[in-house]
Amino acid sequence: MSAGSFLFAGRPVPCRDGQSLAAALTEAGERAFRTTPNDQRRGMFCGMGVCQDCLVTVDGIPNRRACMTMSEDGQRVEMQVAYPVLEDIPPATTSPGAARILEPDVAIIGGGAAGLSAAIAARAAGAEVVVLDERKVGGGQYYKQSASHKPLDAQQAEGRDLLARARQSGAEIIGAVEVWGAFDGPLFLADAAGAALIVRPRCAIVATGAYERPRMVPGWTLPGVMTTGAAQTLWRSYRSLPGARVAVCGSGPLNAQVALELAAGGAEVALVGEAARAPWRAPWVALRALTADPGLVLKGLAMMRDLRRRGIPLRHETTLQAVRAQGTELCATFRGSSGVTTEVTVDALCMNDGFEPQNEILRLLGAEMRYDADVGHLRCTRDARMRTSVRSVFAVGDCAGLGGAPAARVEGTIAGRAAAAEAGYGDGYDLFAEERQLARHRRFQSSLWRLHNARPAPAETLARDTILCRCEEITLGDVMDGLQDSPGDLGTLKRATRVGMGRCQGRYCGPVAARLVAERTGKAVEDLSFFAPRVPVKPVSIAAILAAQEALGDGD
Amino acid sequence: MATDVLVIGGGIVGMVTATELARSGAQVTLIDAEINAGSTANAGSLHVQMQSRFMRLYPDQVPAIEASLPTYRAAAQEWERLEAEIGSVELVRKGGLMLAEDAAQLAFLEQKAAREARHGLQVELLDRPALDKIAPWLGPQIIGAELCHNEGKVNPLAANLRLRAAAEALGVTRVRDRITALAVAGRVEAHGVTGTYRADRAVVAASWGAGALLRDHGLTVPTQAEPLHMNITEPCAARIDQLIQHAERSITLKQFRSGQIVIGGGWPARDCGQARVPAVEMGSLLGNVALAARLVPAIAHVRVIRSWAGMNTTIDGASVLGPLPATDRIILAVPGDAGYTLGPLIGKWAAGCVLGTVERERIARFSPSRFAA
Ligand SMILES: Cc1cc2nc3c(=O)[nH]c(=O)nc-3n(C[C@H](O)[C@H](O)[C@H](O)COP(=O)(O)OP(=O)(O)OC[C@H]3O[C@@H](n4cnc5c(N)ncnc54)[C@H](O)[C@@H]3O)c2cc1C
Ligand SMILES: Cc1cc2nc3c(=O)[nH]c(=O)nc-3n(C[C@H](O)[C@H](O)[C@H](O)COP(=O)(O)OP(=O)(O)OC[C@H]3O[C@@H](n4cnc5c(N)ncnc54)[C@H](O)[C@@H]3O)c2cc1C
Ligand code: FES
Numbered sequence: 001m002s003a004g005s006f007l008f009a010g011r012p013v014p015c016r017d018g019q020s021l022a023a024a025l026t027e028a029g030e031r032a033f034r035t036t037p038n039d040q041r042r043g044m045f046c047g048m049g050v051c052q053d054c055l056v057t058v059d060g061i062p063n064r065r066a067c068m069t070m071s072e073d074g075q076r077v078e079m080q081v082a083y084p085v086l087e088d089i090p091p092a093t094t095s096p097g098a099a100r101i102l103e104p105d106v107a108i109i110g111g112g113a114a115g116l117s118a119a120i121a122a123r124a125a126g127a128e129v130v131v132l133d134e135r136k137v138g139g140g141q142y143y144k145q146s147a148s149h150k151p152l153d154a155q156q157a158e159g160r161d162l163l164a165r166a167r168q169s170g171a172e173i174i175g176a177v178e179v180w181g182a183f184d185g186p187l188f189l190a191d192a193a194g195a196a197l198i199v200r201p202r203c204a205i206v207a208t209g210a211y212e213r214p215r216m217v218p219g220w221t222l223p224g225v226m227t228t229g230a231a232q233t234l235w236r237s238y239r240s241l242p243g244a245r246v247a248v249c250g251s252g253p254l255n256a257q258v259a260l261e262l263a264a265g266g267a268e269v270a271l272v273g274e275a276a277r278a279p280w281r282a283p284w285v286a287l288r289a290l291t292a293d294p295g296l297v298l299k300g301l302a303m304m305r306d307l308r309r310r311g312i313p314l315r316h317e318t319t320l321q322a323v324r325a326q327g328t329e330l331c332a333t334f335r336g337s338s339g340v341t342t343e344v345t346v347d348a349l350c351m352n353d354g355f356e357p358q359n360e361i362l363r364l365l366g367a368e369m370r371y372d373a374d375v376g377h378l379r380c381t382r383d384a385r386m387r388t389s390v391r392s393v394f395a396v397g398d399c400a401g402l403g404g405a406p407a408a409r410v411e412g413t414i415a416g417r418a419a420a421a422e423a424g425y426g427d428g429y430d431l432f433a434e435e436r437q438l439a440r441h442r443r444f445q446s447s448l449w450r451l452h453n454a455r456p457a458p459a460e461t462l463a464r465d466t467i468l469c470r471c472e473e474i475t476l477g478d479v480m481d482g483l484q485d486s487p488g489d490l491g492t493l494k495r496a497t498r499v500g501m502g503r504c505q506g507r508y509c510g511p512v513a514a515r516l517v518a519e520r521t522g523k524a525v526e527d528l529s530f531f532a533p534r535v536p537v538k539p540v541s542i543a544a545i546l547a548a549q550e551a552l553g554d555g556d
Numbered sequence: 557m558a559t560d561v562l563v564i565g566g567g568i569v570g571m572v573t574a575t576e577l578a579r580s581g582a583q584v585t586l587i588d589a590e591i592n593a594g595s596t597a598n599a600g601s602l603h604v605q606m607q608s609r610f611m612r613l614y615p616d617q618v619p620a621i622e623a624s625l626p627t628y629r630a631a632a633q634e635w636e637r638l639e640a641e642i643g644s645v646e647l648v649r650k651g652g653l654m655l656a657e658d659a660a661q662l663a664f665l666e667q668k669a670a671r672e673a674r675h676g677l678q679v680e681l682l683d684r685p686a687l688d689k690i691a692p693w694l695g696p697q698i699i700g701a702e703l704c705h706n707e708g709k710v711n712p713l714a715a716n717l718r719l720r721a722a723a724e725a726l727g728v729t730r731v732r733d734r735i736t737a738l739a740v741a742g743r744v745e746a747h748g749v750t751g752t753y754r755a756d757r758a759v760v761a762a763s764w765g766a767g768a769l770l771r772d773h774g775l776t777v778p779t780q781a782e783p784l785h786m787n788i789t790e791p792c793a794a795r796i797d798q799l800i801q802h803a804e805r806s807i808t809l810k811q812f813r814s815g816q817i818v819i820g821g822g823w824p825a826r827d828c829g830q831a832r833v834p835a836v837e838m839g840s841l842l843g844n845v846a847l848a849a850r851l852v853p854a855i856a857h858v859r860v861i862r863s864w865a866g867m868n869t870t871i872d873g874a875s876v877l878g879p880l881p882a883t884d885r886i887i888l889a890v891p892g893d894a895g896y897t898l899g900p901l902i903g904k905w906a907a908g909c910v911l912g913t914v915e916r917e918r919i920a921r922f923s924p925s926r927f928a929a
Contacts, residue, residue, distance in 0.1 A: 037791070037815075061857050063790060083793040083815045086693055086854040183838045486720060488590060488732070495596060495713050503790055503861050535836055539790060539859035542849045546856070549846035 004073025015071035018147030022054050022066035023238035031223035033066050034080035038473050043223030047230025050211045052503035055080045060090040096194030099551030104130040105423035107201035109179050112140015114397025114408035115207030116166040121416025123169035125426035131173045132190055138163050138173055141209055142405035144236040180536035182361045186393055191544035196551040203392045203419040206362050210355040210398035215250050216466050219323030224330045228352035232258045241267045243347025247332055249273035249320045250353040251453040256303050263310050270344045273318040273334050275453045285450045292444035354454050357399045360537040365390045371525040375402055376456035386415035394419050407441035410434050459512050469509040471502020483520050490517050503539050506531040559585040562746055562755040564735050565762035567595035568896055569889050571719040572903025573759050578726035580911055589734035597866020599820045600712040601799050601808050603894035604628045605672055605704040609806045609822045610893055617873025624874050625675035629706050631901040638900045642722045645715035646813045652707030652799035656700050661803035665702040678705035693854040707799050709810050738769050740883050759906050761889045763869035773882050777927045782868040783825035783834030787845055789858045791815030807847050819848045825865030834865035877905055877922035888924045
C-alpha cells in the first residue's frame with residue numbers, strides 16, 4: 001500500500017492509497033472542512049455523500065465532497081469558504097473522458113446488497129446488465145468494502161464474495177458514477193468524474209439504499225458529530241478512527257455494532273446511549289424476533305456480551321440532549337431514564353436514530369409511495385416481483401423502505417430475475433423459496449425495530465434553537481414561526497423559511513418538516529410526499545450537465 | 557362572506573392590489589387557489605428591454621411589446637417604491653446585458669436599442685473591452701452587448717413574503733379557494749369550491765385562470781398557461797451584478813444575494829394540468845444549463861442543486877387591465893409577459909380602477925374591451 005501526503009490549509013496531511021480525503025483529514029485530527037455563510041464550521045457528517053457538509057476545495061476546484069473524493073499525494077486542499085470566488089476557479093486542465101451511452105437490458109442503480117444480488121440474478125438469466133454506483137468500490141452500506149485492506153470480519157468477507165460473484169457474472173459494474181437525473185423511459189443521466197454517462201435500459205432496478213436519520217439536538221452540526229454509519233465507513237473502508245475517544249447514540253442495532261467495531265479498532269468508547277428500553281423489558285417482542293431469526297438474535301446477544309466484556313457502558317432509555325464544543329473536544333449531554341443528566345467529553349460523537357430511504361429516483365419517476373408511520377418514512381408500493389407502479393421500474397432493498405441487508409439480497413434476486421424476464425430472458429418464475437425467505441426476513445425486521453425507537457421523535461419536543469435544516473441554517477423556531485405566518489403545504493413553508501432549499505435537498509429537514517405540516521394541517525403525511533424531488537437528485541456540476549447535453553445533442 | 561372588494565388570485569398582482577385597496581380603507585378579501593402561481597415560481601428578473609425570446613416566438617406581438625416599453629420602464633421603477641413601502645426585496649438595479657456572439661447579433665441589438673431609446677429606455681452598446689470592466693467572466697466568444705440600465709432583479713421569495721405580511725398587517729382576509737363562477741346581480745357574487753363570496757367589486761388577478769372566469773361576461777381573453785423551466789445553483793461569491801440575456805437564444809442568468817445563480821429564460825416544461833405543478837423536461841434542463849455554461853464558463857464547477865417548473869401566463873403581448881365592458885364591478889388585471897416585473901404597477905393601477913384614482917387614458921391601451929366578442 002503506497003502512502004503520501006497532501007496539503008490542507010497549508011499543513012501536510014498524510015494519506016494512504018484509496019483513503020478518502022475525509023478519512024485522512026479525520027485521522028490527522030482535522031475536523032472542520034468548511035465555513036457556512038453564518039460563519040459556522042462544518043465537517044464530515046453522513047460520510048456517504050448525502051449531507052454535503054464536508055465540502056472542500058481541491059486543487060482550486062470548490063464543492064468537492066471530502067467523503068467521496070479520494071486523497072492523492074500532492075493535492076492542495078483548502079477549507080471551503082461560504083462563497084467561492086468564480087474568478088479563482090481554474091479552467092479545466094484535463095478534459096473529462098468521452099461520454100458513453102449505454103442501452104443494457106437491465107440497469108441497476110446502486111451496487112449494495114440489493115443491487116449486486118439483482119445483477120447476479122439478471123445475468124444468470126442471460127440479460128445484459130449494468131450496475132452504477134456512486135462509491136468507487138461496490139458493496140454498499142452493509143458490506144462496506146475497502147479498496148486496499150483485507151476483510152475485517154465475516155460481514156466484509158461476505159461482501160467481497162458477493163462483489164466478486166457479481167463481477168464474474170459478466171455484469172458491467174461502474175463505480176464512482178453519480179446518477180443525478182431520471183426521466184420517463186426510463187432514462188438515467190450520470191456523472192462519471194465529469195464525463196457523461198447516459199443509460200437507456202429496457203428495465204431499471206433502483207437499489208439506492210438508505211441514509212441515516214440523525215438525532216437533532218443543539219450542536220448536532222458541530223464538526224466531530226457524525227452519523228454512526230460515517231464512523232463505520234471511516235473504520236471499515238479506510239481504517240481510520242473517528243477519534244481516540246467516542247460516544248455513540250440514537251436508537252437501533254447499528255450503534256452497538258459500530259461501538260464494538262471502533263473499540264476493536266482501538267478507540268475508547270465512552271458511552272452507547274440507546275433511546276429505547278432494554279429488550280428484557282419488552283420480552284414478547286424479543287421472543288418474536290427470536291422465532292423469526294434466531295441467528296441474528298444470538299448475534300445481538302453476543303454484541304451485548306462483548307460490550308460488557310470491553311467495559312463499554314450501554315445505557316438504555318438514554319437520549320442525547322445537546323452537544324457543545326470544548327476546545328478541540330465535544331461535550332455531549334445525555335438524559336437517562338431517571339431524568340438524570342450526564343456529560344461525556346469525546347473527540348467524536350456518533351448518532352443514528354434509524355434510516356431514511358434514498359427514494360428520490362423512485363419518486364422522481366412517479367412511483368407510488370405510502371407513509372409508514374411505524375418507521376416514519378415512505379415505502380414504495382411494489383408487487384411480489386418488486387415492480388413499482390412505473391412501467392419497467394423495479395425497487396429493491398432499503399430504498400423502497402427499510403428492510404435490512406438479508407431482505408435486500410433476496411429482493412434483489414427476485415427483481416433481477418423478474419426484470420430479466422421482462423427484457424426477454426428466462427421466465428422469472430420459480431421464486432417460491434426466495435419469497436419464503438423474504439417473509440421471514442421481514443418478520444424479523446419488524447420485531448427488531450420494535451425493540452428500538454423506530455418512530456421518529458416528535459419535533460415539538462426539540463429545543464427551539466435546534467438546527468433543522470443544516471444547509472440553510474434554519475432552526476426549529478424559524479420553521480414554527482413560518483408555519484404560524486403562512487400555513488399551507490410544505491412548499492409554502494419552504495418558500496417562507498428556506499427550509500430544505502440547500503444542497504442536501506431537504507434530506508434531513510424534509511421528513512421533520514413534513515410531519516410538522518401534517519400535524520398543523522391535520523392532513524396525512526402521505527398527501528405531502530415530503531419535498532417533491534426534482535432533477536438533479538444530487539447536486540451536479542454545470543460542467544457535467546454540459547457534457548450530457550453535448551453527448552445527447554438535446555435541447556439545442 | 558361579504559366584503560367591499562374581492563381580489564381573486566393571490567400572485568404579485570393580487571397581493572399588490574389587495575394591499576393598495578386595504579391601505580385606502582377598503583375591506584378586502586383575497587381568494588387564491590394557491591396552485592401554480594407564476595409569482596412563486598419566477599426568477600425575479602426585472603425585464604425592461606424587449607426580450608429576444610418574445611420577438612422570435614411571437615413576431616406578431618412585437619408591435620404590442622414595443623408600445624408597452626414605457627410601461628415596463630415605469631414598472632421597474634415601481635419596484636423601488638414598493639421596496640420603500642414593504643421593506644427589502646433584494647432589489648438591485650445594475651442593468652441588464654443582452655449578449656451578442658457575432659456581428660449579425662450585434663447589428664440586431666443596435667437596431668433594437670435605437671427603437672428602445674425612442675421609447676425612453678436608457679440603453680447603450682458595449683464592446684468587449686467595455687464588457688470586461690463589468691462582466692469579465694463572460695465567455696471569449698462574446699463580442700459585445702446591449703446594456704439596458706433600467707433593468708434589475710429582485711428576490712421573489714423575499715418580495716412575496718413581505719407582501720403577504722403587509723396584506724395581513726393591513727387586515728386583508730386571505731382565503732384558500734378556487735372560484736368557479738362570477739356573477740353580477742347588483743353586487744358581485746363569486747362561487748368557489750368551498751364557499752360563496754359577495755362584494756361590491758371584484759378584481760380578477762387570476763393569471764391563467766382569468767380567461768375561464770370571464771367567458772360568461774362576453775369576453776374571450778386568451779390567457780394561456782405556459783409551463784416554464786428554471787434552475788438554481790449552490791452559492792458562489794456575488795460577482796454577477798447584471799441580468800444576463802442573449803440576443804438570439806433563450807436565457808436569463810443572474811445571481812441572488814444568497815450567491816446562488818438562477819438560470820432560466822423561458823425553456824418549456826411539461827404541462828400536467830392546472831391542478832398539478834408542471835414537470836421538468838430533460839431537454840430544457842440540459843439545453844438551458846449548457847447554454848449558461850457556454851456564456852459564462854466560470855460557473856462550470858458550481859453545481860446545480862435544483863430545477864423546477866412553474867406556470868407563466870401569456871396573452872397577446874400586452875397587459876389586460878380595466879373594468880369589463882359589460883360591468884365596471886369586475887376589474888380584470890393580468891400582466892402578461894414578464895408579469896412579475898409588471899406586477900406592482902398593474903396591481904396599483906387595478907386598485908386605482910376600483911378607487912377611481914387612475915387616469916382612464918393612462919390605461920386605455922390595456923382595456924379588456926379588445927377581447928369583447
Ligand atoms: C451508513 C449505513 C450503515 C449501515 N451499517 C449497517 C451494518 O453495519 N449492519 C447492518 O446490519 N446494516 C447496516 N445498515 C443497513 C444496511 O446497509 C442495509 O440494510 C443494506 O445495506 C441494504 O442494502 P441496499 O442494497 O438496499 O443498500 P446499500 O447497501 O446502501 O446500497 C446502495 C448503493 O446505492 C448507491 N447509490 C445511491 N444513490 C446513488 C446515486 N444517485 N447514484 C449512484 N449510486 C447511488 C450507494 O452508493 C450504495 O452503494 C447500514 C445503513 C447505512 C445507511
Ligand atoms: C418559471 C417562470 C419564471 C418567470 N420569470 C420571470 C421573471 O424573471 N421576471 C418576470 O417579470 N416575470 C417572470 N415570470 C412571469 C411571472 O411570474 C408572472 O407573469 C407573474 O408572476 C404573474 O403574476 P400574477 O399575479 O398575475 O399571477 P400568478 O402569480 O400566476 O397568480 C395567480 C394566482 O391565481 C390563482 N388562481 C387562478 N385561477 C383561480 C381561480 N379561478 N380562483 C382562485 N384563484 C385562482 C392561481 O392559483 C395563482 O395563485 C416567470 C414565470 C415563470 C413560470
Ligand atoms: S459527509 Fe460528505 S456528504 Fe455528508
